[in-house]
Amino acid sequence: MNFPERFSDLPAATWPRLRALLDVPTKAAETINMTIGEPRHAFPAFVGDILAANLAGFNKYPDNDGTVAHLDAIAGFLHRRYGLTVPHEQILTLNGTREGLYNAAMALCPEAKNGKPVILTPNPFYQVYAVAALSVGAAPYYVPATAATNHLPDYHAVPAEILNRTAIAYACSPANPQGAVADEAYWRDLITLAEKHDFQILADECYSEIYRDTPPTGALEVATKMGAHPERVVIFHSLSKRSNLPGLRSGFCAGGPESLRRMRLLRAFAGAPLPEPLQAVAAAVWNDEAHVVENRALYHRKYDIADDILGHIDGYQSPQAGFFLWLPVSDGEEAAVHLWQETGVRTLPGAYLSKVQDGENPGTGYIRVAMVAPTQDVQRGLTLIRDCLYG
Secondary structure, rough: OOOOHHHHOOOOOOHHHHHHHOOOOOOOOOOEOOOOOOOOOOOOOOHHHHHHOHHHHHOOOOOOOOOOHHHHHHHEEEEHHOOOOOOOOEEEEOOOOHHHHHHHHHHHHHOOOOOOOOOOOOOOOOOOHHHHHOOOOOOEEEEOOOOOHHHOOOOOHHHHHOOOOOEEEEEEOOOOOOOOOOHHHHHHHHHHHHHHOOEEEEEOOOOOEOOOOOOOOOOHHHHHHHHHHOOOOOEEHHHHHHHHOHHHEEEEEEEHHHHHHHHHHHHHOOOOOOOOOHHHHHHHHOOOHHHHHHHHHHHHHHHHHHHHHHHHOOOOOOOOOOOOOEEOOOOOOHHHHHHHHHHHHEEEHHHHHOOOOEEEEOOOEEEEEEEEHHHHHHHHHHHHHHHHHHH
């Protein structure tokens, strides 16, 4: 069969590549998996009761737009968290934000913009950004997010001829994998650039509720303050990290009325809305902040543990937010294999989250470490990492 050549530019899938890399014996009697960002803290205790009370909803097709209660809860969260007043028609419930981040490009990217359209993505990046770009026939353009740029992409450094073709820029704050946070000035500069070159910003804010002291600024919050074009920014949020419910596959996006109309239309033909019992759970979870505060406190403890164990390492940067460590090593693949063989700790080479650019992969000199396991396992894992790689 003749498959599209554009997909030949995709990076190799992360998890099969990692399994092949670490398919070697380990000396350790016990293993600790610190690769995937799958939260292991307890989800809210009320989830089970709400699900049980709404089981009858599995007997019907869910509404494409989402239930009123679910949309009300999301709008309430946006108002409490960012001071935004967002009507229901400018919110779309999602089966996890990966669906939304992909389908946004499908719905919003034009077929041409001064030639072949460009989609900007940070490098390192969440791979759905690149897949989305290639799926719509756009040219992905990888913008380094390295220590030199405070681990956020410097979109102002992109050549003007690329910016003039840019239709979409993906931005992730707090950043996966580095834990860097875009402040208001960063968002203002990026939105100003987008206004100048007329592209949209798809802001992946899935880690927004896991932070140290100051809540990360939101892209739509800043765009609204600036009086930017109402279609300039679409934001994406999830319950996976905020509420430890990755298996619920529940998130949302919010933005301008035309953007959301187009995304909703695509959903009507090619998507699947969240079942109503799960929407009932999601509504209750978005309405509750107490469990979020408790969850954040657990991550505060892990930040302190990481700083105590690894803070002396040259190049170590404590994350501002999120639950990943982006640890400097000489070579990420070699470090991950050595660590696994000697200690039984599984980590992810940074190169598996990055694209080679100008002959270099910006993730080669790092490993990503997920601090999602129980606190004692995180402490033990980080101690083993320190002793094995930095001792």
